[in-house]
Amino acid sequence: MAAAVLTDAAARAGAAIMRLYHEGAKVRLKDDASPVTEADKASEAIVIDALQRLAPDIPIVSEEIACDRSADLGPRFFLVDPLDGTKEFIQKRSDFTVNIALVENGLPRFGLVYAPARSMLATTPGAGTAIEVTVDPSERGAGLAALDCRTLQVRVPSPDGLVAVVSRSHLDPATEAFLAKLKIAGRSDVGSALKFLEVARGVADVYPRFGPTMEWDTAAGHAILIAAGGHVEDAEGKPLRYGKTETGLRNPGFVAWGLSAPVC
Structure with a gap:
């Protein structure tokens, strides 16, 4: 359920990001001197709305939301980076992502990473299962069930190193x-x-x-x-x-x- 809902939200967030990627987004510096753009905010609004509809009782911590980061979050909470790799986005590279995670008892139990410039999304639809799918950015969203999934699996390293x-x-x-x-x-x-x-x-x-x-x-x-x-x-x-x-x-x-x- 979460993977399907958030794949749809990621596709829509990706569309907002890519529109500003092509049009040129205004950049400002935050208090820590890191850059933030209109694309960060546009993506965040879409993802936060989806999470609040999906699980209204679970707290959300997002990079661009001002909050007390020393306050207790409880056993379950979402972590969101609406545009991870803002520097790559500004430099017109393709390796920036939308990151969404659910943490339970200190460990990440669900994850979704979407690279809209590469139309590549990876997520965890179930325990012990990681998949990758091709998802084009779309204001209409995307249906995970209709996509061809590829299983992700780490490899045994080569003896060469x-x-x-x-x-x-x-x-x-x-x-x-x-x-x-x-x-x-x-x-x-x-x-x-x-x-x-x-x-x-x-x-x-x-x-x-x-x-x-x-x-x-x-x-x-x-x-x-x-x-x-x-x-x-x-x-x-x-x-x-x-x-x-x-x-x-x-x-x-x-x-x-x-x-x-x-x-x-």
């Missing part, structure tokens, strides 16, 4: 130092939550991120990766958890893995 995917905009010395300890056969860079999907679909084996992220940046991709057979751990090797109001919903550094432990 791991393929790493890294952030295009936030590659830092800590990431380079981490990768230097592994047997790396190849690497790629991409923006937004698409990095999680590279691991989930078996294109890459590991995605390290030690720079700052917020929970809405990661929860949807994290849920999809779990359903595809992977996992995400913090610097202590524990599962990355959500609802960290003591940090204002900021994540620590983390590593997203595919099927196996690191190959050294």
Whole structure:
């Protein structure tokens, strides 16, 4: 039910984003100096409306909604990033996404990531199931049941080494130092939550991120990766958890893995 309703909302949000992508969206800087555009707001309005209709009793935390991020959220809440990869959007790249996740007891239980410029959507229609579908942005929405689904599954790494995917905009010395300890056969860079999907679909084996992220940046991709057979751990090797109001919903550094432990 959630996957179908939110696929429809994502297609409509994607249409609003792509209209402003082609027309040119006004950009302003937030208090933290990160950019925000009209497309962020347009997408957010559509997604929030769909979530409120779907589950009116579940709290929603979205990047662009001003709220007390130290307040208790309870055991279940939605995390939304209406336009993850705003810098890529501004630069007219294609690797920006709409991210929607449901968190239960600190772990992401549902995820949807939609890249409207690529007509690519990944979601978790059921426990332990991750799928990818082709969805064109449309003001009329989209019906998930009518689409051809491809199952996402992490892969067994090659004996030749791991393929790493890294952030295009936030590659830092800590990431380079981490990768230097592994047997790396190849690497790629991409923006937004698409990095999680590279691991989930078996294109890459590991995605390290030690720079700052917020929970809405990661929860949807994290849920999809779990359903595809992977996992995400913090610097202590524990599962990355959500609802960290003591940090204002900021994540620590983390590593997203595919099927196996690191190959050294």
